[in-house]
Amino acid sequence: MKRYHQFRLAMALLVILALILPSSHPTLAQPTGPRLLCYEAPESNFPDDCQNLAAAGKLEDPPWSVVIVTGVELSRWDPNDFDMFVVTRGSGSSLGDEIKRIGDYVRRGGNLLLLDPAFGEQLDPSLAAPTRSTRINRASELTRAGLFTPIVGEPESAKNLPPAGFGIVPIATLGEAWIPQTRAGFGALSSTTLASALLEDGRIILAPTGLVSVDFAKTAAKWACCLQVAFGPNMSVTAIEVTQAIQDLNNSVELLAGKRTYVRVHVTSPEARSGVTATLSGRRGSTTLAPVLTPINPGGTVTVKPSPNRGLINDSFLFELPASWVNGTGNLELTARLDPGNTVVDPVLSNNRRTVNVNLLRGPVMRLRIYNVRYTVGSNTYQAANFHVNALESWLRRAYPIAQLNATRRTYNYTPSGLPNVDSLNSRMALAWLFDRLFGGMSSSTFFYGMVDDGGGFMRGKALGIPGKVSSGPTGTPSGSWGWDTDGSYGDWYGGHEIAHSLGRSHAEFCGAGGGVAFPYPSGRISPDLTGNTAIYGFDIETRAIYPPDWRDVMTYCNNQWVSDFTYEGIRARFATLNSFELSEAQLQQGTFALVTGNAKLAPGTGQFDQINVIEGSAELPTSAGDWSIVLLSGSGQELASYPFTPARVEDDESPEEPALFAEIIPWNPATARLELRQGTTTVDTRNVSGTAPTVTITEPTGGNLSGDSVTTRWIGEDLDGDELSYTVLYSFDGGDTWRPIATDLAATELTVNLANLPGGESSRFRVIATDGVLTGQNDSATFGLPDKAPELTIVTPDEGATYYPAQPVALEASAYDLEDGELTDQALVWSSTQDGELGNGSLLTIDNLSTNTHVISVTATDSQGQQTTLTRTLTIASAIDVPLATELELAPGVIGVATMLAGSAETTVVSTRALGDSDQTLDWTAQSSASWVTLRKGEGALADRITGSTPEDFEVVVDPTGLPIGSYNSTILVTSGQLSRTITVNMIIEGSRVYLPTVKSN
Ligand SMILES: [Zn+2]
Missing domain, CATH: 2.60.40.10 (Immunoglobulins)
Structure with missing residues (x-):
């Protein structure tokens, strides 16, 4: 009996449904009511579905005609002759060959009602897209998708509605008394199976299998009243922005396979509508990608606004693409559908859908070795916390055009006392690079970065060469003029700048950066324009922060740094040549090589040898070119070999002498008695080869298992010629298969190393190499054990x-x-x-x-x-x-950066205020400036230090340099609303006009 009531209800709902069906398929003579084709599934446990439907239909006015078919009979009927095709419930059933016909019917506009979700699984998946028909198996899918807005029990309305989850629901037309609950209320239904059909005008039919009896009379009356469709606003999709770090609305910035990818779907509506959702689907070639994506905005919805702000993450839909969608190069087609269930009853649906095609380029792999530099000032030892190393790696993954960062971490013991000298450190890094190459089989496309904690003082960063391999820089907690950086480490973008030099990027000459190349955008900005389709916004794939188009390129010295497309695409082009170089990399040769480092001053053309180590290992033959050379000469002065090279200019060093460093591996000739460093044909330095090579004997450690905080290795170096010796210490944790330099350029005959920095192994060893200036001797320590380190x-x-x-x-x-x-x-x-x-x-x-x-x-x-x-x-x-409603005040932009010239004019920035998540809630706010050069204004109002308003009002921030000297200025605007407060950081840099003056050539 109970079951009978369930069917009554299903039938009654179909009555309502039938009343509002279009009757556009003229055929069967008979009554004027709707025509239904009802298919009884074989082996059905519910054999009466169609009969009940037909019985109910006779009572309607006008009555409907129901044609009942079973089994193979279905093939005799054309669904196109009917207003609706109904498939009843049945376990173990199959629609078999009819699936295609039903699919075609739906595609042509037929209405399909599946009373059993199992049939939905047999349908062509493309029909599952929310156009004509869809299938939902769990209530949670409804709530997640937000595609469908189930009507459920608010106490007020429940008395007129059947229990949760069932109904023919013209969502947009229910009126004030009916509150669609997208989240609340479905908890109890989590195990209920639902079948659904979606009609073109936004109504959905939900048919749970566990129906209970209801008083349908009231319900029908209520629904009947609500079936009159009132059109809502004409919403539209205005742009699809596919971003991996920066992008404009035309998607003109290159996209890479294998890099985390977000899609911002920008939408607008003549009147604000909250709680609207969207979907994003993808195709690659003929393959439809799964699944259809739903937005990751809070609640899966946004408020579609008349004037959305691109700087606000929740003014547009945000999707993150599954990794499988972007893991190969080539075309990717993305289609966004705004309000796919048409809950607002949008009168024009064509502009709710938009498709873009983007092309994914090969995503480079970057090899980076980060040397965390350990140094001592007085009695204190400094070394950057792993947090800073993580921050640098993270920043590179976010801001660099790379699909993968292959980073290895090392500790370098800087033994001279005091804060490292950056030139000395870079020289040591360059020598370490040569040793890593010779002993470690390291790829020649590996970049080195020396990171120096600022606990013992601030070491300015510098890079060797554009392009180059080696750079170093400081890290620490941002403060002062770097207050715009709030992530706890400035070593991330600082390192990004220096490493970009190694990748061939010159300065953008703004905010004091010199010696650069022409930069395409005003003020060193990341974007050519501040508004419109060509405005480039930064997007942080990890934090989901948005960087507005007036942020500055990382190759400037300005505040508010991100990366411009000029730098981003330039780095990618560099990687493209590096990667192709790697494919044809010269074979490593075993032999005796000279590792030669030194420094030069390019302007006067002077230079000196620094470290020379003649040593056995494997390396490739040099292919460098340039007007400098290292020449090997015999005892009689005969030239044995000459190896040209180009010293790497020290970047971020303004000295007019143009300092440079070099680090070369050249094949050694044992007949060599003298090396000459030549600039052109001029010999600028000479080093003689001694008669005998030095020897070295390691006395400690003597074996066993090491424990404690540190270990000291000691050795004795001897040289028959009496030359002064210097030492390099290497370490192996794999029985001598690979060696890593841990200190170079030592004068002392001992080195104390923190055990926490050494990888563990059962057969670990130190190797000490002594050089007398050219020739070397070496010794390996006894094997010792060191505990394996946890990750x-x-x-x-x-x-x-x-x-x-x-x-x-x-x-x-x-x-x-x-x-x-x-x-x-x-x-x-x-x-x-x-x-x-x-x-x-x-x-x-x-x-x-x-x-x-x-x-x-x-x-x-x-x-x-x-x-x-x-x-x-x-x-x-x-x-x-x-789930909380809007309790957060959202502001954009959160940082205002102005770079201006002395006596320049004021700049105005518009700040948007929003109540996060729910624009229907209004938050009253007060904005207070804390500096005289920052004033605020709302609308046509007067400039003031303090203004008040309510979301979603905008206000203007006027930054005025008038009367201020050259310098860097920082301030904040505090915006409060009740207990909520947000801060806008304001930075202004006033520069001398010389920075901007073009070079004028006289003829
Ligand atoms: Zn620089």
Whole structure:
């Protein structure tokens, strides 16, 4: 009996449905009511569905005609002759050959109602797109997708509605009393199976299998009243921005295969509509990519606004593309659909859909070796925390055009006392590069970066050569004029600047940076324009921060640094040549080589040899060119060989002498008695080869297993010629297969090393190489054991204490570096939840089905020796009812940077204010400037230090340099709303006019 009621309800709903169906298929004579073709699934447990439907239809006025078919009979009927095609429930059934015909019918505009979701699985997946028909298996999919807005029990309306999840629902026309609940209320239905059909005007039919009886009379009356369609606003998709770091609205910035990719779908509406969703689907060639994506904005929806601000993340839809969509080069087609369920009853649907095609280029792999420099000032030892190394690697992954950063971490012991001298450090890094090449089989396309913690003082960064291999720079916590950088480390973009020199990038001559090349955009900006389709915005693929178009290129010396397309595409072009070079890399040859470092001053053309080490190893033959050369001469002065090269100019050094460094590997000839350094034909330095090579004997350590904080290795160096010796110390943790330099240029005969910085191994050794200026001797220590180190682990996201709404994708991201294994692979990282158990593997894992609860999420990194490190973060998946409405004040831009000239004019920036997540809520705010050169104004109002307003009002910030001297200025604007407060950072740099003056040539 209960079941009978269920069918009554289903039938009654179809009555309503039928009443509003278009009758555009003229055929069967008979009544004027709608025509339904009802297919009874074979072996159905519910054999009466169609009969009940027909019985109910007779009572309608006008009555409907229901044709009931079963089994093969279906093939005799053309669904196009009907207004609706109904498939009843049936277990173990198949639509077999009819699937194609039904698919064609739906594509041509036929209405399909599947009472059993199992049939939906048989349909062509393209029909699952929310155009004509769709299938949903779990209530949570509804809430997540936001495609459909199920009507459920607000107490007020429940009395007129059937229980949750069932109905023919003209969503947009329900009126004030009906509150669509996209999140609340579906909790109880989580195990209910739903079948649904979507009609073209935005109505959906939901048919749960677990129906209960309801008083339908009231319901029908209510619904009947609501079926009159009132058109909503004509919303449209204005642009699809595909971004990996920077992009304009034409997608003219290059995109790379294998790099994390976000899509911002920009939309507008003549009147603001909140709670609107969108979808994004993709194709590559003839392959349809799965799944159809839903937005990652809070609640999966945004407020579609008349004048959206591109600087606000939630004024447009945000999608992150699955890695599988972007893992190969070539064309990628993306189609966005705004409000796919047409919940607003948009009168013009054609502009709700937009397709773009983008081309993915090969994504370069960057090899970087970061030497964390350990040094001593007085009694204090300094070394950058791993946090800073992580920050640099992260910044490069975000801002550089690379698909993969292959980073290895080393510690370099800088033994002279005091803050490292950057030129000396770079010279040592260059020698370390040669040793790594000779003994470590390192790729010649590996870049070196020496990172120096600023605890012992600020060491300005410099790079060797454009392009080059080696650079060094400082790191620390930003303060003062770098207050715009709020992530806790300035070593990230600072390193990005120096390493970009190594990648062939010259300065953009703004804010004091000199010696550069022509930069295409005003003020060193990242964008040619500030507005319109050609305005380039920065987008941070990790933090999802948006950098406005007046931010400055990383190759300037300005504040507010990101990367312009000029620099970004230039770096990619450099990588393209590097990668092709690598393919044809010369074979390494075993032999005796001279590792030669030295310095030069290019302007006067002077230079000196520094370190020369004649040593055995494997290297390739030199192919350098240039007007400098290293010449090998015999005892009789005969020229044995000459190797041309070009010294690497020291970048970020304004000295007019144009200092430079060189580091060359050349084949050694044992008959050599003298080396000459020549500039052109002029010999600028000479070094004689001594009669005998030095010897070295390591006395400590003597073996065993080392423990404690540090180890000191000691040795005795001897030279029959009585030459002064200098030493290089290398370390091997793999029994001597590979060696890594840990200190160079030592005068002392001992070195104390922090054990925490050394990879562990059962057969570890030190090697000491002594040079008398040219010839070398070497010795390996006794083998000793050192414990294996556990991985160093960092969680990037989520933040501690973060809250997510149900079904929102949660990105879990961590990086793990192991001293022995290097960067750990995805397999080595395992995520789990205290509530939901194991979640999966990988450095980046996206989960969208965490249960509603508070989770302690843990990630465990396991290295090849089974050593583990585990970190945890607590996050909450809010119960639907707890999902907070707008309580956050959102401002854009968050940073205002102005670079102007002395006595320049004031610049105005418009700041948008929004209530995050729900524009229907209004937040009253007060904005207060803390500097006299920053004033505020709303609309036509007067300039003031303090103004008030309400979201979503805009206000203007006027930055005025009048009367101020050359210099760098920093201030803040505090915007408060009740307990909420946000800060806008304002930076102004006033420069002398010389920086901007073009060079004038007289004829
Ligand atoms: Zn520079």
